[in-house]
Amino acid sequence: MDSHIRKSPGRELLCESRSSTSISKTHLLTAMVVLTNVIGNICLSHGMQQVGRIVSASPVAYLRALINPWVLLGSCTLAVWMLSELALLSRADLTFVLPVTASAYVLTALAGHFFLGDQISWQRWLGIVIISIGVFLAEETPSLTSLEPYGENRQ
């Protein structure tokens, strides 16, 4: 069978993670993670405003919220986000993925401003700039450094 998942990362992924000149699969996957996160959260947040207050330990209350189309669309988008996040974690370090995908916060804030009418104060604009610096700093590091820490457990 044609396999899409390779057991050992191999050296070329480490090399790819060190070259920042070309747009790699890791970068494309990062973009996918960020976009599905932003779209999912915006839809979900919009839907939850319509559904109203839910604070419950029972999953039934949350399942009932899925009747709302925005909540449903947001949840499905976040399911795609989960899969792309896992695919990204198979190729990159957690300490690379966390700050780089934090660009989702910037996009969520901007989308909230433009689509949901949220106010953006000057502190929020400053926050947006500072997060972007963090994203840029992490983006400068090689995406994968922990190649063989679990070697003995590899299936």
Place this chain on the structure above:
Amino acid sequence: MKWILVAIIAISNTVGDLLNTAGMKRIGVVEDLSLGSFLQLCSAILRSPMVLAGIAALAVGFFAVMSLLSIATVSFAIPATASSYLVETLLAKYILKEDVRWRRWAAAGFVVFGVVLLRS
């Protein structure tokens, strides 16, 4: 109530991210971004207790975020999910043995600080 939810979100995100990272590194590298590749990823996940536990932890965090969204604004709720970044960076360095140098510490620090400002 808000802050209890923030604590639940932070703890479940930390546990979930660490389990998912360790689990995915054991599963192997997802080679391409095709549909087949994602289907194969799904079947690999179903056979990985570590990733399943990670997803379960993130699911707890997800429901806590949903609760928080229903009683707070999106600009309070979403930044709460970044509250665990520094702890996660520390644990990734010592448990996952990632090469965390000043750039990554600075990146995590900038993101957390920026997120706090975003909340104000």
